[in-house]
Amino acid sequence: MEALLALTIGVLVAAAVYLMLSGHMFRFILGLVLISNAANLTIFTAGRLTEGVPALIAVGAEAPDGLVANPLPQALVLTAIVIGFGLFAFAITLVKRAWTELGTVEADEMRLAEPRKEKP
Amino acid sequence: MSWLLALPIALPFLTATLAFLLRHRPAGRWISVWGSAALLIASAVLMAAVLDAGVVAGHMGGWPAPFGITLVADLLSAVMVVITAIIALAVSVYALADVDEAMEAQGYHALFQVLIAGVTGAFLTGDLFNLYVWFEVMLISSFGLLILGGRAEQIDGGVKYVALNLVSTILFLTGIGLLYGMTGTLNMADLATAVDDADQGLLTVVATAFMIAFGVKAALFPLFFWLPASYHTPAFSVSAVFAGLLTKVGVYALIRMFTLIFDHDIAFTHTILLWVAGLTMVTGVLGAAAQTDFRKILSFHIVSQIGYMILGLALLTPLALVGAVFYLVHHIVVKANLFLIAGVASRIAGGTELARIGGLYKTAPLLAILFLVPAFSLAGFPPLSGFWAKFILVKAALEVEGWIIAGVALLVGLLTIYSMTKIWAQAFWEPHPEGVDPRLSSLTPYDRLAMLLPIGALAVITVVIGLFPEPFAAFAEDAAAQLLDPSAYIEAVAVANGAVDIEGAAE
Numbered sequence: 001m002e003a004l005l006a007l008t009i010g011v012l013v014a015a016a017v018y019l020m021l022s023g024h025m026f027r028f029i030l031g032l033v034l035i036s037n038a039a040n041l042t043i044f045t046a047g048r049l050t051e052g053v054p055a056l057i058a059v060g061a062e063a064p065d066g067l068v069a070n071p072l073p074q075a076l077v078l079t080a081i082v083i084g085f086g087l088f089a090f091a092i093t094l095v096k097r098a099w100t101e102l103g104t105v106e107a108d109e110m111r112l113a114e115p116r117k118e119k120p
Numbered sequence: 121m122s123w124l125l126a127l128p129i130a131l132p133f134l135t136a137t138l139a140f141l142l143r144h145r146p147a148g149r150w151i152s153v154w155g156s157a158a159l160l161i162a163s164a165v166l167m168a169a170v171l172d173a174g175v176v177a178g179h180m181g182g183w184p185a186p187f188g189i190t191l192v193a194d195l196l197s198a199v200m201v202v203i204t205a206i207i208a209l210a211v212s213v214y215a216l217a218d219v220d221e222a223m224e225a226q227g228y229h230a231l232f233q234v235l236i237a238g239v240t241g242a243f244l245t246g247d248l249f250n251l252y253v254w255f256e257v258m259l260i261s262s263f264g265l266l267i268l269g270g271r272a273e274q275i276d277g278g279v280k281y282v283a284l285n286l287v288s289t290i291l292f293l294t295g296i297g298l299l300y301g302m303t304g305t306l307n308m309a310d311l312a313t314a315v316d317d318a319d320q321g322l323l324t325v326v327a328t329a330f331m332i333a334f335g336v337k338a339a340l341f342p343l344f345f346w347l348p349a350s351y352h353t354p355a356f357s358v359s360a361v362f363a364g365l366l367t368k369v370g371v372y373a374l375i376r377m378f379t380l381i382f383d384h385d386i387a388f389t390h391t392i393l394l395w396v397a398g399l400t401m402v403t404g405v406l407g408a409a410a411q412t413d414f415r416k417i418l419s420f421h422i423v424s425q426i427g428y429m430i431l432g433l434a435l436l437t438p439l440a441l442v443g444a445v446f447y448l449v450h451h452i453v454v455k456a457n458l459f460l461i462a463g464v465a466s467r468i469a470g471g472t473e474l475a476r477i478g479g480l481y482k483t484a485p486l487l488a489i490l491f492l493v494p495a496f497s498l499a500g501f502p503p504l505s506g507f508w509a510k511f512i513l514v515k516a517a518l519e520v521e522g523w524i525i526a527g528v529a530l531l532v533g534l535l536t537i538y539s540m541t542k543i544w545a546q547a548f549w550e551p552h553p554e555g556v557d558p559r560l561s562s563l564t565p566y567d568r569l570a571m572l573l574p575i576g577a578l579a580v581i582t583v584v585i586g587l588f589p590e591p592f593a594a595f596a597e598d599a600a601a602q603l604l605d606p607s608a609y610i611e612a613v614a615v616a617n618g619a620v621d622i623e624g625a626a627e
Contacts (some may be wrong), residue, residue, distance in 0.1 A: 020287070027619065028283060032286055035290050036293075037289050039290050039294045040293075043293070043296070045297075047299070073300070076249055076296075076297075079249075080293055082238075090263055090282070091282055092262065094267065097270075097360065098278075100274065101272040101275045101276075102275065105279075107280075107393060108143055110280075112272055112352065113349055113352070114348070114349055
């Protein structure tokens, strides 16, 4: 299971890097979404995988009996997903605004804030 | 004790809420000013407690470490919170004149206060995942502030700022996940001892991931390109607070992580940091020399100055860390002040492009003097604060026989003077190209007071640190000693647990 998840993370990162290097801002955002999911899966896998055991403690017991799932990585990933959702919503809006204001979202052509020096 | 630690984070959030509710009325901006003043008092109380006890720690919600979220203030955290409060107060007063009603209606003051909450939270937290959350708080409010106003130029700079900062955030998150997988804890005090049992080779890989993630935030070579692309575009008060505080949170995080947790393979990690420090200094200052805009020159100087602080961390001797702490505090004051001055110059002379302004010395001599104080300090002229900061660092480099890096530090100081002279000559000395006489009296008395008061106050701080460096250096020495020997930090977290035993802390 770990190997499968590690492979998935690898493929996600590879695809994300490919998209982010394309120079088109919208593809860059898609790449970010992929790589952030890879990060979330990394946290999840790093917290050890336990198949088919919920993170529950029996009624009346103080501590779990036997093997349980680790709830902390799930809480961390949930936090990261929520924060990521907000950030991506903002980033997509920003890129759309850049499209209407600048007429391009190609990173190489976005030179308004740092104009090329005109040769004297 | 925990309210003492939570107050510097809670106060800005409270202020932000009130300022947002009253954003359409003049009361909103005054709430921001009074909220910042209250933050300054709260941070001073915290500082007094830290000076008294050494390290103050508390667990939020009553959950003991490493299960709950811990807030810890040692001397470095405390001084960073105090300086944040000072900059927050200065900038919120300046914003009375600089920020127009349209920006206020869009929630400028609320965003500003949330940004301050994120910064103080990052300085005070003792939990790695919590640090990630504070980075996000800081990031999302800085996104808002950066593009507030919505000029095309701001959108262009904003896209680059957002893109690169998001990549660094995700790398940070991945690092957290890997470190958790190796040690099973995210509490920083707990990590400091837990990493000893981890696979040391793997630990170095994770350390590098953190170095890159914080390196983007701190604008280190070769990861700094987002900074000069965006810092010259927003309102002046926004770029002042960004220049003063944001990159320094990255530097703080690097100092914290690479003294407390990642000190297992210094020969590898800190050698990389040393190279990076030298290259950051040189590329930053050369970039500044090529620019012709007031704020763009200052932006590149931020990059170059970050190199000095990382130099202190990279050498990792007691004296070098003293220099890093001293530099950090001095730089925040000076850099924020220079951006505030650029705002006044732009207002009365009509722009920041150096070729289009001039004559400030003749008709606005007060502004010229106020510019000279932080400009000379930045370049390292005695007896201003920057001289002592550079002096300590160069001395630390010479002590470990780092002749080349000491030479680089001195050369970069010289080149800093060159670009400060460029601003001085073109904006202050030469006559205005359109024959305008820029005068401070062209501002309304209200605006004049709101803009010059914070500039004057920050200049006074620079001069005071310069003339009486003794207590500040002694303080930096204590802070550096705490960084080099984190046992007090670890113990404070354990004591706050109420004698709950943390593995390894008792050893």
